[in-house]
Amino acid sequence: MNLYFLLFLHRVFGEELGVPWYLYIALKQLFPTKRGFSFFSLMSILGVTLGVAVLIIVQTVMNGFGEQIRTTIIETSGEVRIEANEIIYDWSALVDALTARPDVRAAAPYAQGIVMLQHRERPAFPFVKGIDPEKEGEVIDLEQYLVFGGSMDDLDDFSIFLSEGLAHNIGAGPGSTVDVYTPLMLERLKENEVILPVELEVAGIFRTGWNEIDKNSVLTTLRVMQELYGLDDGVHGLTLRLEGRRDADVVARNINETLEPPLKAVSWLESQRDFLFILALEKTMLSFIIIFIILVASFSIAIALMMTVLRKTREIGLMVAMGATPGQVAAGFCFQGLVIGVVGTISGVLFALFSLHFRNDIVHVFAKITQSEDALRHFYQFSEIPAHYMLQDFVVVTVFALVISTLAGLLPAWRAYRLKPADSLRNE
Secondary structure: OOHHHHHHHHHHHHHHHOOOHHHHHHHHHHOOOOOOOOHHHHHHHHHHHHHHHHHHHHHHHHHHHHHHHHHHHHHHHOOEEEEEEEEEOOHHHHHHHHHOOOOEEEEEEEEEEEOEEEEOOEEEOOEEEEEOHHHHHHHOOHHHHEEEEOOHHHOOOOEEEEEHHHHHHHOOOOOOEEEEEOOHHHHHHHOOOOOOOEEEEEEEEEOOOOHHHHOOEEEEEHHHHHHHHOOOOOEEEEEEEEOOOOOHHHHHHHHHOOOOOOOEEEEHHHHOHHHHHHHHHHHHHHHHHHHHHHHHHHHHHHHHHHHHHHHOHHHHHHHHHOOOOHHHHHHHHHHHHHHHHHHHHHHHHHHHHHHHHOHHHHHHHHHHHHOOHHHHHHHHOOOOOOOOOOHHHHHHHHHHHHHHHHHHOHHHHHHHHHOOHHHHHOOO
């Protein structure tokens, strides 16, 4: 666009808006009146858009995985556990002592292990947890996970709850009868004593949404578990529910000060620390790798603006000859980088929000095309892609994109700053 026409437009429109003439010309070079976008500007904006969108999508989805894993762990395993390397027999007094604390709302005993379960000649080796249904309800709301059957009141010494995956694998459902074989049978065989399997009726099917639990788990009453493992009145541990939004690590440390070995309080954060660390590391590494998309986009911005400097050499010389300072000319090119960053960042955020809203539809279509639905459930333990929005991620990505885009204009700005008017006007 002709330089004199640009200056005329600025006098008509730019002065009323309080925009300096060199910034007004920079905007007109980015967004010509007839075409709306220059080709180089469009490619640079698309580069920033894709980089910002992918980075936000990855961070939000990884946040979602972490948040859902944390929620599932707390809702299925409790916030703090009291454990020991031996059977705990005086657990009733321990429950009374713990619930008397101001930071503990409720405590429930449990016993856990591995058994062999069989239905219609189809065996399985699930993880079994014995609970006191009344006390457990004060600590963990297991009833919300029941998908088939009645309620937790249906769990008694003659019944059992199966996870959805386990029930499917052995072909059992509510009303079915299963035989439970305990490891205690092997010990008693050494003493020439035969123990018959325990016959239990399936009272319900549960699904937590976490495939690691849903594929092979069983719930029984505490008395049944004590009988299967020969625990008498002992338990393997206690599950605690804390008051309010207490820090589980802090509460566990405080409780450990009052416990005597071998008893130990373990928070959910401590028990899952390695897994959570790997999850956080995965998010950091993915974000680091995807940052290079924005860096590549910054090079496209620098190249586009450098091409503008080369194409507008005579016009730059004319502006300097008419009184423009080299600093004003350089500021115009830095401003173009900033504008590309702003437009690209806004477009990237909007595109990321749109993609995240339809994330499950997109992923399911892609999984069906690539036949990878089973791999998704196996490795990430979830059937749906979670998302958790964090303002911090949006702020960091936005600031980073704007800074990189502005810095990308420095090299063309420096080139324009060094141009001499006489040499520029003689340029062909």
